[in-house]
Amino acid sequence: MIAGGTDAAVRMKEGKWRPEVWINIKGIHELRYISEKDGAIHIGPLTTHTDIIRHTLLQKKADVLVEAAREVGAIQMQNMGTIGGNIGTASPAGDTIPALYVLGAVFELRSITSVRLVPIEEFFIGPGKTILKKKEMITNIIIPPQKANEIGIFQKLGPRKAQSISIVNVAISLLMGKDRKCLGGKIAFGAVAPTIIRAKKCEALLTQQPLTDEIIQNIGKIAWKEVMPITDGRATAAYRRDMASSLLERGLYRLLRRWENDGEK
Amino acid sequence: MMRKILFTVNDAPCSITCHPAKTLLDVLREDLDLTASKECCGKGECGSCSVLVNNEVVCSCLILVGQVENQNVITCEGVGLTPHLDHIQESFIEEGATQCGYCTPGIIVSAKAFLNDVDYVPSVDEIKTALGGNLCRCTGYSKIIQAIKTAAEKNLKELGTV
Numbered sequence: 001m002i003a004g005g006t007d008a009a010v011r012m013k014e015g016k017w018r019p020e021v022w023i024n025i026k027g028i029h030e031l032r033y034i035s036e037k038d039g040a041i042h043i044g045p046l047t048t049h050t051d052i053i054r055h056t057l058l059q060k061k062a063d064v065l066v067e068a069a070r071e072v073g074a075i076q077m078q079n080m081g082t083i084g085g086n087i088g089t090a091s092p093a094g095d096t097i098p099a100l101y102v103l104g105a106v107f108e109l110r111s112i113t114s115v116r117l118v119p120i121e122e123f124f125i126g127p128g129k130t131i132l133k134k135k136e137m138i139t140n141i142i143i144p145p146q147k148a149n150e151i152g153i154f155q156k157l158g159p160r161k162a163q164s165i166s167i168v169n170v171a172i173s174l175l176m177g178k179d180r181k182c183l184g185g186k187i188a189f190g191a192v193a194p195t196i197i198r199a200k201k202c203e204a205l206l207t208q209q210p211l212t213d214e215i216i217q218n219i220g221k222i223a224w225k226e227v228m229p230i231t232d233g234r235a236t237a238a239y240r241r242d243m244a245s246s247l248l249e250r251g252l253y254r255l256l257r258r259w260e261n262d263g264e265k
Numbered sequence: 266m267m268r269k270i271l272f273t274v275n276d277a278p279c280s281i282t283c284h285p286a287k288t289l290l291d292v293l294r295e296d297l298d299l300t301a302s303k304e305c306c307g308k309g310e311c312g313s314c315s316v317l318v319n320n321e322v323v324c325s326c327l328i329l330v331g332q333v334e335n336q337n338v339i340t341c342e343g344v345g346l347t348p349h350l351d352h353i354q355e356s357f358i359e360e361g362a363t364q365c366g367y368c369t370p371g372i373i374v375s376a377k378a379f380l381n382d383v384d385y386v387p388s389v390d391e392i393k394t395a396l397g398g399n400l401c402r403c404t405g406y407s408k409i410i411q412a413i414k415t416a417a418e419k420n421l422k423e424l425g426t427v
Contacts (some may be wrong), residue, residue, distance in 0.1 A: 002329065002332070005327045005328055005329065005332065006309055006324075006327055008308075009288065009326075009327040009328070009329065010308040010309065010327065012286070013288075013307055013308070014308075014385060022285070022286055022329065022331070024329070024331055024332050026332050027332075027334075050321070073309070073398065074312070074397035074398025074399075075322055075375065075378075075394075075395060075397065075398050076309065076312060076315060076322055076323050076324045076398040077324075077398065078308055078310075078320040079323050080323045080327065080328070081322065157387075159405075162394070162397025162398065163310060163397055163398050182303070
């Protein structure tokens with residue numbers, strides 16, 4: 001099945017697969033949509049990254065996903081690549097996936113005879129591996145809209161600013177109370193484990209005390225222990241640990257600065 | 266399995282009979298003799314194969330021709346040909362923004378898509394973002410960026426006189 005083709009066509013050219021039959025789903029307009037109904041945001045799997053970046057509803061109620069989509073490749077890839085494809089490819093370094101983790105996304109998977117809803121945390125099994133069955137496809141991505149006091153940020157480290165694969169990335173979403181008091185939050189790291197991972201120990205610290213500079217530095221140090229990166233062609237495990245820690249710290253600083261400057265959305 | 270595929274290239278209807286999994290880039294170069302778009306990295310990192318599909322810039326080396334059935338494709342040849350060059354192409358010549366020329370058609374296509382959307386002279390940072398998917402290994406980009414600025418100025422001047 002081919003949508004944007006940014007992964008599928010590359011794999012074909014590299015000889016990793018050569019399907020006898022391609023099913024081109026790119027033109028199915030019914031699967032390309034962004035809407036809000038019954039208190040949830042629905043995103044069709046064929047929605048492109050450019051669609052996401054430009055959509056005002058998502059800018060307001062899924063800010064972290066918009067930021068992540070902006071970091072995917074460059075304009076060409078954002079125009080071609082679809083969110084369903086980014087999910088289905090299941091790369092541990094996929095940029096939109098950590099954002100969908102902290103937003104608590106649920107995927108609708110359909111075959112001709114069945115339909116099931118699967119929370120994102122149960123969907124990915126390993127690099128390139130998901131629980132998607134042979135004749136199933138992703139038909140809807142459902143996310144709860146962010147509240148007025150909920151703010152998110154996506155931070156990425158790549159070899160250069162545009163068009164690069166993540167060495168480490170992190171998505172953060174915080175539910176803020178008065179001043180620097182955080183009422184709840186989620187943190188998800190990419191490219192530091194076989195799948196995207198939630199940093200649950202860091203998350204537990206978010207709500208203990210107001211997020212002072214000292215607490216933020218501590219949370220960064222906890223992240224260093226919580227991630228489980230490997231050494232590969234892009235970076236060493238030690239570098240990834242250091243960067244995971246720094247990205248989280250920087251992300252939290254930036255997010256709080258935004259909160260203090262802009263307040264509720 | 267060969268199939269007949271209909272689409273529009275540079276505003277002209279086009280009918281091609283080939284395997285639908287042939288890349289759009291190969292069809293443009295081999296079947297239609299439109300050789301401006303180039304294959305370089307072949308995996309969507311360099312932008313040498315950039316074309317517009319329905320006015321959005323994409324990598325033609327990763328699109329299968331079956332996927333552009335009934336769609337509208339514009340290549341660098343469609344942006345302008347001598348003597349009717351686009352402002353972007355004129356500016357590239359004036360500013361000396363080309364060296365080996367391999368990346369130039371892709372950059373011109375990206376610049377075209379970008380300038381279609383702006384009605385002011387863009388900043389250097391905006392141009393850099395718009396060209397993030399196009400690599401040039403000769404020029405160091407400053408002349409390319411200047412050429413796109415010059416083209417934007419020409420576009421504005423023309424708008425002002427209409």
